[in-house]
Amino acid sequence: MAETLAEKLEKSDLGHWLARFESFMIFVGVAGPFATVPQLIKLYFTHSQHAEGQSLISWSLYALLSLLWFVYGLVVGKLPIYLGNGISMVLNLLMVFGIMLHAGYTF
Amino acid sequence: MAETLAEKLEKSDLGHWLARFESFMIFVGVAGPFATVPQLIKLYFTHSQHAEGQSLISWSLYALLSLLWFVYGLVVGKLPIYLGNGISMVLNLLMVFGIMLHAGYTF
Numbered sequence A, B: 001m002a003e004t005l006a007e008k009l010e011k012s013d014l015g016h017w018l019a020r021f022e023s024f025m026i027f028v029g030v031a032g033p034f035a036t037v038p039q040l041i042k043l044y045f046t047h048s049q050h051a052e053g054q055s056l057i058s059w060s061l062y063a064l065l066s067l068l069w070f071v072y073g074l075v076v077g078k079l080p081i082y083l084g085n086g087i088s089m090v091l092n093l094l095m096v097f098g099i100m101l102h103a104g105y106t107f
Helices: A004-009 A014-044 A048-053 A056-076 A078-102 B006-010 B015-047 B048-053 B056-076 B081-102
Strands: none
Touching: A004 A014, A004 B056, A014 A048, A014 A078, A014 B056, A048 A078, A048 B048, A056 A078, A056 B006, A078 B056, B006 B015, B006 B048, B015 B048, B015 B081, B048 B056
16 A cells, blocks of 8 residues: 555654644634534624525534534544534534524525 | 543444444535535526525535534544535535525625
């Protein structure tokens, strides 16, 4: 099997950068889901009249996908995967409920 | 370190289910990003008048996050991570451009 960039980096002088990048991505995995907060503020508080522009299909799929990654993270015992996707799942479900509340059934 | 559920499964009669679940999650990682397609259809074609309800901050952060995971996937040599997030990055950037096109600068 071909050596990955990560394996090459580990052997080189750049090895300590890889460790930092991995730590940073753990932070990204947990903090990233909160990117949905401005979208939730628009949907619930400031731009509810535009709720029909939100795709109920897309947000329902996001909720399902984050549930699958949450379960996968638990199975493989990776905290950034299950914590990050657990947070995503809650926020995505809030989007689904908000769309149904303000726009009803839509695609 | 505590044994993960995956390690326990591997040793049990359920081991073959774990392999199937992992294969399924590779499919999910690559197919999942296409969940954004209905949202893009609403933004560009059917509900452009509601573009202001989309959060430019959220979608810009999604684009940035998918770029980071794309780079991380390349570094660790995991195809489902870089392929899935490469697709996400393109679709998220299309959302960012669509919001700016139909709603201009917004939060």
